[in-house]
Amino acid sequence: DDVFVSSSNAYDEAINHLGRELENGRLVRLLAKLGTINERPEYDGDPNWSETEHRYTLKLFRDYVFHQVDTQGNPVLDLGHIISCLNKLDAGTEEKIYLTSRDHQSTFLVTYRELKKQVQSAFGDLQKGNTKQ
Amino acid sequence: MDGDWDEVARIPFPPPGIRALPTPVTCLAFDITQELLWTGNEYGRVTSFYGAKLQPYTSFKAHSSQDGGVLQILFNDKGVIALGARGVHMRNRRGLPLWSIRHDDMKELRCMSFTSKGTGEILVAGEQDQMLVIDTFKGEVTKQVSTEHKYKIMRRSSRNICAATPGGSVHIIDSINFQVLKTWNAHTAAINDMDAQHDFIVTCGYSLRQQGNYMPDPFVNVFDLKNMVSMSPIPFPAGAAYVRMHPRMSTTSIVMSQIGQMHVVDLMNPNTSNVRQANSLSYFSMVEIAPSGEAVVLADGDCFIHLWGSPSKIHFTEFGRPVETADAQSAVTRIEFDTWDTSRPLSSVGVPYYREVLLSAWPGNMVTEVGLPPVKIDPQVVATLQEREWGFYGKNTRQLRRNQVEDVRSSESPQKMLKHPKFLSEKARELAKSPAGTPAPEEVVPEFPF
Numbered sequence: 290d291d292v293f294v295s296s297s298n299a300y301d302e303a304i305n306h307l308g309r310e311l312e313n314g315r316l317v318r319l320l321a322k323l324g325t326i327n328e329r330p331e332y333d334g335d336p337n338w339s340e341t342e343h344r345y346t347l348k349l350f351r352d353y354v355f356h357q358v359d360t361q362g363n364p365v366l367d368l369g370h371i372i373s374c375l376n377k378l379d380a381g382t383e384e385k386i387y388l389t390s391r392d393h394q395s396t397f398l399v400t401y402r403e404l405k406k407q408v409q410s411a412f413g414d415l416q417k418g419n420t421k422q
Numbered sequence: 423m424d425g426d427w428d429e430v431a432r433i434p435f436p437p438p439g440i441r442a443l444p445t446p447v448t449c450l451a452f453d454i455t456q457e458l459l460w461t462g463n464e465y466g467r468v469t470s471f472y473g474a475k476l477q478p479y480t481s482f483k484a485h486s487s488q489d490g491g492v493l494q495i496l497f498n499d500k501g502v503i504a505l506g507a508r509g510v511h512m513r514n515r516r517g518l519p520l521w522s523i524r525h526d527d528m529k530e531l532r533c534m535s536f537t538s539k540g541t542g543e544i545l546v547a548g549e550q551d552q553m554l555v556i557d558t559f560k561g562e563v564t565k566q567v568s569t570e571h572k573y574k575i576m577r578r579s580s581r582n583i584c585a586a587t588p589g590g591s592v593h594i595i596d597s598i599n600f601q602v603l604k605t606w607n608a609h610t611a612a613i614n615d616m617d618a619q620h621d622f623i624v625t626c627g628y629s630l631r632q633q634g635n636y637m638p639d640p641f642v643n644v645f646d647l648k649n650m651v652s653m654s655p656i657p658f659p660a661g662a663a664y665v666r667m668h669p670r671m672s673t674t675s676i677v678m679s680q681i682g683q684m685h686v687v688d689l690m691n692p693n694t695s696n697v698r699q700a701n702s703l704s705y706f707s708m709v710e711i712a713p714s715g716e717a718v719v720l721a722d723g724d725c726f727i728h729l730w731g732s733p734s735k736i737h738f739t740e741f742g743r744p745v746e747t748a749d750a751q752s753a754v755t756r757i758e759f760d761t762w763d764t765s766r767p768l769s770s771v772g773v774p775y776y777r778e779v780l781l782s783a784w785p786g787n788m789v790t791e792v793g794l795p796p797v798k799i800d801p802q803v804v805a806t807l808q809e810r811e812w813g814f815y816g817k818n819t820r821q822l823r824r825n826q827v828e829d830v831r832s833s834e835s836p837q838k839m840l841k842h843p844k845f846l847s848e849k850a851r852e853l854a855k856s857p858a859g860t861p862a863p864e865e866v867v868p869e870f871p872f
Contacts, residue, residue: 308767308769309767309769310767310769311769312767312768312769312771312773313768315780315782316768316782318782318783318784319780319781319782321784322781322782322784339486342519342522343518343519346518369771372768372771373771373772376771376772376773376774377774378781379773379776379780379781379782380773380774380775380776380778380780380781381776381778381781382774382776385516385746385747385748386748387748392439392440393440394436394438394439394467394481394483395467395481395482395483395517396478396479396480396481396482396517397480397482397516397517397518398480398516398517398746398747398748399516399517399518403518405781408781409781416785
């Protein structure tokens with residue numbers, strides 16, 4: 290009887306641990322995607338990434354997620370914010386967020402769905418470049 | 423104009439940089455569906471302002487600074503079309519780009535207008551010998567029309583496109599085949615402002631005086647599009663500089679002088695007018711009226727935007743659709759990730775409900791090689807570097823690209839590459855060739871499992 294209880298407990302614990310770590314791989318893959326597309330020097334001078342074109346919002350999204358500051362301008366390191374932003378991007382929700390450029394001159398209002406599309410097309414371009422070589 | 427019209431808001435036009443001096447407005451336009459005022463500056467930036475308080479809404483660059491200012495803005499359901507001298511750009515109202523056209527034949531664009539196809543097509547023209555027709559849904563040039571005339575201002579009336587030339591005349595252009603139907607010489611020297619609405623064109627212009635300087639004409643010229651004849655001009659002794667037709671009262675127009683004297687005049691009955699004075703230390707450079715007719719905006723030389731209307735009921739559009747704003751952060755219970763606590767699982771944040779493939783889905787057909795030996799560092803290169811506490815630094819003398827992937831496996835020992843199996847006879851032959859005592863390369867046990 291004791292053996293049964295403890296084996297059940299062990300099983301529950303394993304499930305519990307599994308549930309806790311389940312998200313990690315997904316987040317790492319998402320971060321890897323974002324990391325590969327952002328700030329590539331190959332893009333310098335590419336009109337698609339310039340301030341007047343559509344991929345500019347991806348740069349601003351990176352700032353939105355990772356470069357939060359408080360009212361004094363001190364960096365805010367909020368893992369909850371980062372993960373919830375990434376999760377929303379992953380699912381591509383209809384929620385709208387304000388993205389502001391570093392010089393405060395440009396303001397955009399973007400849904401996560403639109404950002405997701407941008408990431409997909411940018412990543413697709415990278416893959417295409419891959420097969421060319 | 424109601425009796426209680428007054429200035430309801432005055433805001434400085436945002437400068438092009440944080441510490442830059444403000445620059446004048448190059449273009450003003452009221453949105454047709456939302457309570458927004460759109461402005462352009464001379465660096466190609468478009469900024470929108472919301473409501474009677476003119477709160478900043480969105481802002482984006484329509485084209486690069488080298489291409490000059492934003493010259494005109496048009497609207498349709500999908501978004502905002504901005505014209506620069508060398509390109510046309512469309513974005514949705516939230517600032518996301520829809521399309522952008524730069525064409526070799528876009529050299530000195532000045533103006534644009536919708537055509538006979540509603541808001542689905544625009545005609546762009548300027549001080550150049552080509553006019554271009556653009557499909558606003560697809561974002562492509564569908565036709566080019568050669569013209570020997572240059573155009574400064576364009577307005578669409580109920581049937582035709584009215585285009586003002588730099589020389590002071592107005593061409594009435596067929597909005598289907600873009601042929602000039604009639605030329606009307608409105609002013610002797612130049613046209614400063616023009617508006618067309620329903621069946622009338624109204625213009626303000628200059629004439630050359632004896633002293634050799636240009637003077638604003640003390641009248642507004644009116645053209646009747648229904649009968650294709652010019653009507654008697656409306657006197658405006660202060661010198662008419664800007665004019666707009668009232669969008670809902672089809673024979674009423676608002677005329678303004680450069681120093682801010684505004685007259686509301688009925689074209690059919692010019693003797694009764696309603697006078698207002700807008701105050702500014704400098705001259706006025708632009709005027710625009712909202713599609714509801716209940717707001718007027720002025721831009722002055724000191725880079726201020728003045729909004730006029732009746733304080734109690736000012737609104738820009740008749741049936742204003744609400745402006746889209748950012749969603750309030752959905753009320754999530756704050757999770758304390760104290761000092762990036764490792765015991766807190768990342769899954770406690772939770773993914774929103776979804777029905778599509780997640781973005782994190784990684785393509786399955788990509789080959790990755792993991793577990794290769796580290797790249798060998800060339801000692802000759804290291805010798806050229808200087809040592810510091812945190813590492814070595816110096817000039818890059820390696821013959822590789824930055825972050826170039828190196829083929830570790832082949833550089834380690836090319837013989838170790840997997841080879842197809844060989845017959846015994848081949849092995850014997852190789853054994854004979856290889857130096858005595860060393861086994862044939864393929865018999866070396868690979869250090870790393872392949």
